[in-house]
Structures are given as structure tokens and as C-alpha cells.
Amino acid sequence: VERTSLLKMMEISVAEAEKRTGKNAVNMQETYTVYLIETRPVDAASEGTNPVPDSLWRRYSEFELLRNYLLVTYPFSVVPPLPEKRAEFVWHKLSADNMDPDFVERRRVGLENFLLRVASHPDLSSDKIFYSFLTEENGWKETVFETGFQAKADSRLKALNATFRVKNPDKRFAEMKHYGDELQSVISQLLRVRARAADRLYGVYKVHGNYGRVFSEWSAIEKEMGDGLQSAGHHMDAYAASVDDILEEEEHYADQLKEYLFYADALRAVCRKHELTQYELEMAAQDLTSKKQQREELATGTIRTFSLKGMTSKLFGQETPEQREAKVKMLETQIEEGEELVKERNTECEEFVKSAWVDIERFKEQKDHDLREALISYAIMQISMCKKGIQVWNNAKECFSKM
């Protein structure tokens, strides 16, 4: 976690979650969850005093609003994703219900993670709207809308979803977009397969609980074997129960993968934005070229470019020198404006490429680091699971020897 200036100032956490009921936009009763955001000045702990942190409650939709604002305002940043809106890649025991306490808890963790990611981003962390999201409970929504980002949001959405052909995209961005596609596809597959395997593993462990029951019943009719069977049965029950913790931990690993599944989307959005700026540049350049050609034709009298005016003048007679003079002047103005536009768009494009690529590189490093850590923690989880298994079965073996 990069120690940005914001994080040097304050500690951020999403401490709690609570259920609320209220009337929604269409005046209907609804139940929703709110999350407590706590902020605390960094030096408070070091001073030895432990003041009560500042806190406010936010609901998921407000986080979404914040993120949408960031997406529009910082198009060259790979904006950290939110935890999933609806539970996906669930296996049977896991609830798909948004109100389920386990889901709420995992969402709480995910929201905290989101805030920390934003707070540690070199560009996003200094955003005022973000700061007030953390500190101003009332009126924040209005402040966001006042920035007028919604208008930009709509057009941006339209642009990102449109199909257009870019002639000279930056190769790196094209590769990144392709990588984003692959990453999304492979992580989805991994999450699906993992969820199914978790389901099956749950079944294996739980069936062992039946051993516990039968051993216990059997021990009642045996004399010498009774004690050994009974205690072995307890270990089988413990074994069956242990899978709940194991799979809860694995769910945390799944959440880490999910974050990068959604990050892939953010990455692709940046690449798409590049395509858009490049496209706009190419359109402006194309337009300029066509205008220059028109001017040349007018000057030399040759018609290479088709224009309705030109055709009509052919049909209905040549235009007067005054008319031609006026046209040329207009074109000159347009060409001047066009060249300005091209310059502008070119600068825009270059700056975008520069900033975006910086953030993409930052993202790559973060991704490589985080995912490697995730794989390591997965291995540690597996080791812990194996150790538990060894312990249980060694205990059971001892009990069996006493049969």
C-alpha cells in the first residue's frame, strides 16, 4: 500500500455494517445495509491518545456513485473496482442473498479494500470528492452531482460501448486490452471451477459426520470396542465440522481473485478510452485532410473530391469568382480551426497515453504482487487444511488402536 499523502494523514476503515429500513425513490418500503466508515488521524495512535474516530454511514449505492465519478473524472486511471453487486460464483452452501450476514461481512471487507486502494492511488487519493465521501455525511451526493460528471458519464458510456475502427492504436494498449479480455475469461473460469470443487469438498467432509453417528451407535452394543469407537466418532464429527472454516478462508481467496476479475474491466475501460481519443484524433485529422484537398481543388479547378455544391454548380453553371472567393476564405478558416483541433486532440492523445501508461504500469506491478501473494496465501491455506487433516486422522487412528 503506497503511502500517499492522504494515507499519511489518516487511517481509513469500514468498521461495521447495519440493516436499515426506509422509503426508496418510489416511496416503497425497502431494507438495505449501511456501512460505517471510520477515519482517524494517523498521529493519534502515536500520541498515545485514542480519540473516537470520525465516522459516517454509507450504503453500497453511494460507493457506486463515487466510483462512477472517479471513472469519468480520471479516465486514464485504472480505477479500483467495488466488491460484486450480487453474489456470483456461489456454491450451494454459500448464500446468493444480499442480506446474508456472511455476504454482508465479505462486502464490508471488500468496501474497505476499495477505499484503501483509492486512498493509495497517486492520482485518485487527492480527489476532493473522495475526501468528502470519507468525511462529510450530509450533502455529499449533491456535491457530486454539482460537478456535472453525469453528463460526461453518459457520453462516456456511449462512447465506450460504440464500435469504431481505429487505424493506428498504440500497440501497447491493444495488447493490454487483449490481456484484459484473457484475464477476465480465465479468472471467471477459475472461480467457476473452484466453486464447484468447494461444493464437492464440502460433501466429502460432511459425509464423514455420518461415521461419527454410526460409530457412536455401534459403540453402544460393543463391550471392549465401545470406548475406542466412541472417541473415534468424535474425531469424525470434528473432521466434518472443520470444512466450514476451511471453505470460509477459501472464500477470501476467491474474493481476491474477484477483485482482479473486476480490475480487468477497469483496465479494458482505459484501453477503450485510448482508442476513443485516438479515434477522435484520426477523425479530426481525416476531416482536416479532406478540407485541405477541397481547398486545393478550388485553387486548381480540378474536382477530385465530391461535393454537392460542386455538382450543382456543374449542372447549373459555374459560380462567380466572388462566390469562389468566399468559399476559399471559409475553407481557410475551417482549415485553421481544423489544425488547431488536430493539435489539441494530438496533445490530448499523447497526454492520455502518457498518463494512462504510467498507471497501467503501476497497475501491472500491483497486480503481479497481489496475485502472487494471493497464490502464496492459497498455498498456506492448503497447508493448514492438510495439517488439520493429519491431526484428526492421527487422533482417530489412536482411538481405533484402542478398539
Place this chain on the structure above:
Amino acid sequence: MLRLLSQQLRLNERDLHASVFGPGKDSKTDTSTTQTDGSSFNASMQTSPASMINQYKFEEEEEDADTKDIFVTVDNPESHVTAIETYITYRVETKTTRSEFDSSEFEVRRRYQDFLWLKGRLEEAHPTLIVHPLPEKFVMKGMVERFNEDFIETRRRALHKFLNKIAEHPIFSSSEDFKIFLTAGSGELTSHKKQGPGFLSRMGETVKAVAAAVRGVRNRPQEFTDMQEYAEAFSQKISSLDKVTQRIVREQKEYLEELKECGPTYALWSQSEQELAEPLKNVAGCVDNCCKETEEQVKHLNDHLIPVLHEYVLCADTLKAVLRRRDNIQADFEGKTEALATKKADRDADSKVLSLAWDSLVGRSPEEVKQQKQQKLKGEIKEMRDELDKAEDRLEWANNALKTDWTRWQKVMRTDLRSAFIDTAERNVSYYEKCLAVWESFLQSQRTDAEGNGNVDSS
């Protein structure tokens, strides 16, 4: 009815048989010991039921002192095709130092039918001893072909266990039929199988016993009722264990199916990455290794724990059958007791008026008729008395044999199941240890990588 007689060091199956079913027709005068139906009766070797049981117990202690002198192996299944049928034979190899065997090593080929025959003979000779079960004739569930490799191997293992259980049993192992099974050439065995006046005479007894069973047992001693309850409960529990274990195997197999897709997904991912490619490939390898271990583990459950549990499910049925047979023997005794009492009542009652009338018609004097009647009754009563004595002996022998063998069986069951469960637990420990090693090596590789890159891994 108890006869105190000389003790002998090793029980002879023929003698036991004789005391259960009485001397065969031909054997009263035959003192030779070579009758192949096993029903010969040697006067000098007659022992009482009580003393026989003492010897049985004595035998058991001797066995425990590690004096195994016979080793039997079943292996090498071969397919035989004839015009009529196709069947499998197994090689049965015996190594022994026992004196009744002509040689110390034997090798014969036997088919499933032969094993069935042997089991039948042992059960007939010892209706209240517990014979270890044979694998079933054919598997009902699924489309298991008789000559499927796994099926043959499972059957071979069960047949091997069966013979070894017979060899370890103090009474069964000295059975003549057992010896012939182990040593006779196929022609000899076939002709031995065909001989069976013993079988027919026993049929007679069985029929009588079945008839008695219809009446039911009146005064079953509490200990046998306790055994009955135990057998019922044990049967339920062991069947449950069998089902639970089979369910575990099913769930494990389904888990394995899903797990098999994880490794390749990690591998696929690694192809899109640069820095992450190596750890991802590594993880893919680890998951694949764990898959292999899981596969081995499932196989072990299938090949070791499930067959043992299954054997004991069949054993539970044997226990119930043995108790039923004992009940039949007791019912037979009770029936004969009742019949004798009735006959005696007849004898003590006054002559009936009707018969006198008939007899006077026929031309005999009342006195004469009465005398004749009394004579006849006396004869009948004597015969019934003898039959009753034999039935009582049979019952006492059956009860004692059952009690002793029951204790023996419980010990063996305890040993078998204990070692099967210990074996399973050990296998599970080993499975987790292997998986642990796989993941630890991954961690190790990541640590060395980190050190190599100049990062210090703080985890």
C-alpha cells in the same frame, strides 16, 4: 447323557459330526477312518460335547501362541472357455507342516463353485459355527460384467481371505473337506463332491429341523436372545458403515472430477502472464499432484476398507443364520420332548374302548391286545428316548459350539475391523502429508524466487 471319555489333543471333524447327527448307517461297524463323506465314527475317539468344547478352547489358546502351520494363497486368475460356458479359475497354493498332509506344498486350481461347495460342506457339518462369508455370486448394481478385471481382483482377494479364515479356525482347518479342497486334483475333487450319502442323511435331519422350526422355540435361553439382538444391531451398524463409506467414495470421485479442471485453468492463465507465469504454472502442477494423490486415496478406500466392511455385512447375515439353526435344533429337541411325553401319557392311560372293540372283532383277547399294545408302546418309547437323547446331545453341543465360536468370532471381528480402520486412518494421514509436501515445495520455490529477486518475503 454326558459320557466321560479320553481326551484327545486334536479334534477330529468326523467325531463332532457324529455326535451331532449320530453315527451313520455304515459306520457302527467300520473302524476305518477313510470314509470320504466324513461321517465315520471311531469308537475309541468318541468324546463328550463338554470335553470337546474344552479342547476347542484349548485349541484357541494354542493358536494364539503363534503356531500358524498352514499358509494358503489365492492368486493367478485364468479364464477357461468351453463349449458350454466360460469361467474363471484361481490358483490355490498351500504350504503346510501339518502331518495329515501328504506333502508340504500343494498347488491346485479352483473355481468359484468349488469354494461354494466347501462352504456348504462346512456349514452342514457345523450348523452353529460361524463360517466366514464368500464374495457374492454376482454384483447386482450396475452393469458389472463377470469378467471385468476389477471384479475378478476383488473376488480373488475375498476368496483368499475366505480360505485363510478357514485355515485359522481351530475346527474348520482340520476338516477333511478343507484338506481335499486344498490338495485334490480336479478329477478327484469332482468325484469326492459327488459322494454324498452324508448329504442325503443330513437332508433328512434338515427337513426335520425345518419342520421343528415351524413350531418355533419355546424357551430360548436369554444369552441366545442377547446374541440375536446383538446380531440385528451389528448388522444394521455395519451396513450403515458400508453405505457411508460408499457415499464417501462417490463424493471423493466427484470432487476429483472438479479438481481435475483447476490445474489446467491455472496453466492456461500462466500463458497470459509474464511475472506471474512461473508461480501460476507451479500452482497448476501442485493442483495436478494433489489430484493424483486424491485418486490414489479413493482407490485405497475402494480396495481395502470397502471389501472388509462388505465382508462383515455378510458376516452379520451368517450370525443370524447360525442363531436360526441353533433355534431349529432346540425346537427339534423341544418337539421330541413333547412327543415322548405324549407317548408316555398314552402308555399310562387306560386302553381305549374303541380299540378293544376292534380287537375283539379281529379275534384276540383283551389281555393279549393289551400286552401287544404295551409291548409296542414300550418299543416306541425306547426309540423316542434314544432320539431324544441324541437331540439333547445335539442341542448341548450346538449351544456350546456356538458360544465358543461366537466369542472367537467377536475377537476376530474386532481385530479385522480395528486394523481396517487403522489402515484407513494411516492412509488418510499419508494423503494429507503428501499434499502438504506439495504445497510446501511451492512456498519454498516462491521464497527462493523472492530472495533471488532481491525482495525479502515477509510472509
